[in-house]
Amino acid sequence: MAYKFIILSISLVSNFLLSQGTDRYSIRTIAFYNVENLFDTTNDSLYFDDEMTPEGNYNWTLKRYEKKINNIASVISKIGQDITKTGPDIVGVCEVENFKVLKDLVAHSSLNSYGYSIIHFDSPDERGIDVAFLYKRALFIPIAFKSHRLLLFNDSEQRDYTRDQLVVYGLLDGEEFYFLINHWPSRSGGEARSRPYRHAAARLNRRIIDSIVERNIDAKIISMGDLNDNPTDKSIKNKLTMPELENSKSITFYNPMEKLYQKGEGSLAYRDQWNLFDQILFSRNLISENRNSYTLWKAGIYHPVFLMTKEGNYKGYPLRTYAGGRYIGGYSDHFPVYAFLIKKVD
Secondary structure, three states, X not given: OHHHHHHHHHHHHOOXXXXXXXXXXXXXXXXXXXXXXXXXXXXXOOXXXXXXXXXXXXXXXXXXXXXXXXXXXXXXXXXXXXXXXXXXXXXXXXXXXXXXXXXXXXXXXXXXXXOEEEEEOOOOOOOXXXXXXXXXXXXXXXXXXXXXXXXXXXXXXXXXXXXXXEEEEEEEOOEXXXXXXXEOOOOOOOHHHHHHHHHHHHHHHHHHHHHHHHHOOOOOEEEEEEOOOOOOOXXXXXXXXXXXXXXOOOOOEEOOHHHHHXXXXXXXXXXXXXXXXXXXXXXXXXXXXXXXXXXEEEEEEOOOHHHEOOOOOOOOOEOOOEEOOEEOOOOOOOOOEEEEEEEEEO
């Protein structure tokens, strides 16, 4: 039985090869998913998670939790599968409560054969939600990882607790990569009023990136997450994707989501307007026609019909777990986003 398991694992993580003429290419899928309140059913006295318990306002029962795990695992397993015939190789997630829900997620039958491992830190967010990094351990070798705290203070100089930013450094098929996983402060209280918080998050992201580049000017960096801003907002344009300044040591990023947003596409909707808060940004050395190492091929939003609300005023919106306090039994209020890295192979 153990022998059969080994063969299955190897077959599922082997290189998918795309042929174009006489050339063959290896493809790796990078994905990010805001899974909308993936909480367990236990009341944690350290956080404000009371609503997401069996006794709470949302009546969050074990049955509903298991359905949520099933839904999210099913979605992740399908991202990029039409191209690669397998699940994504790297997955950033946010709005997860703890390590336990992540273990339940990767152990689900839709994902367990891919051999995902987890990198996660508990952050000080008031509701207890965190970011995390999932990777196929047969393809990616983590070397170092660290959680960076975002310190925010409100108008009364009181601490406002939010999510950390996670950095993972490692080898993807032997190539060095840095991955940054983000969940920037929300627009709660209004976009303008909360804007300084996201600018602070962007500055922290920039400091992390600059510290990486100071050690290695050729570092390949991918920063992804729910930024709670659109690709054209100043927090992203002025801090991350700005044109390179002469004699500047900072590097600029390419954001493939900007073109999608300008076409009217989005990963979440609010008041009949699409937003593209979920983004994957690439250091410029990943934008190249030289396919002898991994470079960006293309990016997109994963929004098949089954992830959409089918009727009513919110037709076409992401099919949520709850809507207006009412249990819907859907997936998330966000669509996942993804990108393909491609490399020529012998």
